[in-house]
Amino acid sequence: MRYALVAASLLALAGCQSQSGGGAGAARDQIRAVGSSTVYPFAQEAVGLFTQANPGMKAPIIESTGTGAGMKLFCAGIGSQHPDIENASRRIKKSEFEQCQANGVKEIVEVQIGLDGLAFAESDKGPGLKLTTKQVYEALAANPYGKGPNKAKTWKDIDPSLPAIAISVFGPPSTSGTRDSLAELVLTKGCESDPAMKALKDTDEAKHKQLCTQIREDGAYVDAGENDNLIVQKLIANPDAIGVFGFSFLDANRNALKDVPLNGVEAQYETVANGSYPGARPLYLYVKKAHVAAVPGLKAYLEAFAKNWNPDGPMTKRGMVAAPEDVRKTNADVVANLTVMSGADLK
Incomplete structure (x- = not known):
């Protein structure tokens, strides 16, 4: 039957x-x-x-x-x-x-x-970067705050307290939900640290989205495809680079990678679970x-x-x-x- x-x-x-x-x-x-x-x-x-x-x-x-x-x-x-x-x-x-x-x-x-969690990571031999959502936005945005094309080459160009190493970020493609999370949870929050950008959402939502979420295409951000393991390998080979991927991939590779804290909070099981980590997502x-x-x-x-x-x-x-x-x-x-x-x- x-x-x-x-x-x-x-x-x-x-x-x-x-x-x-x-x-x-x-x-x-x-x-x-x-x-x-x-x-x-x-x-x-x-x-x-x-x-x-x-x-x-x-x-x-x-x-x-x-x-x-x-x-x-x-x-x-x-x-x-x-x-x-x-x-x-x-x-x-x-x-x-x-x-x-x-x-x-x-x-x-x-x-x-x-x-x-939307994790930011670097090689265990990396410089030990600690970033804010504002710094990530200013490093990756195509047109930060609408003030013209992004000219920053190094992290020091973004903030004098950061090291003078090239901005090199391996992350997900535009078809990825992780890329959408990067835009929503990190870039937009960093963008809206400027009150004018936050106010722009109420007057011109399309322009707000463009300025706050469009990522530069000059090589500072590298689309690594839908293969998070490839990003892990890229970080091992490039100690000064940063990778963006799901928390589980960071957690599974802590022998070779270390967390890049975001707004002073590390991506850990507890911080994702309690929502204190800025990149936590369902x-x-x-x-x-x-x-x-x-x-x-x-x-x-x-x-x-x-x-x-x-x-x-x-x-x-x-x-x-x-x-x-x-x-x-x-x-x-x-x-x-x-x-x-x-x-x-x-x-």
């Missing part, structure tokens, strides 16, 4: 595919997720937990595409040629949600799986409810997160920071009930 139900569900998914104009293709018996490189190791941890608990099922396929690129794939439609899950290092944007709705992805389940899964009945094991895969995201659980041992207890309970209920998000509060 169970196999008959699975077969019927797969036929239903194939039907969704044809109705959404997706073209030919066989229904899937394997979960497919796309999205964030930051969430990727936690998604892979869930794969291991899922396959242990469900030995007869195929292991889910997880692709590290970056949050932004993953959202485009996720929101392209319903059907077996489209992914079931989007892993995200930021919340879905209103524009992305609307694109999903327009393409027939009507019922989306939003699950906050835990916390992460991590998400987005799931197509229409696929749950059609793709075998999809809900069980979500449960692999919910059962193991507690402090001292497998997810935190992998580097994720556990969300507060009330957040974990709320999101465990979301998984249990497959609660559909409304999207009303998105930006």
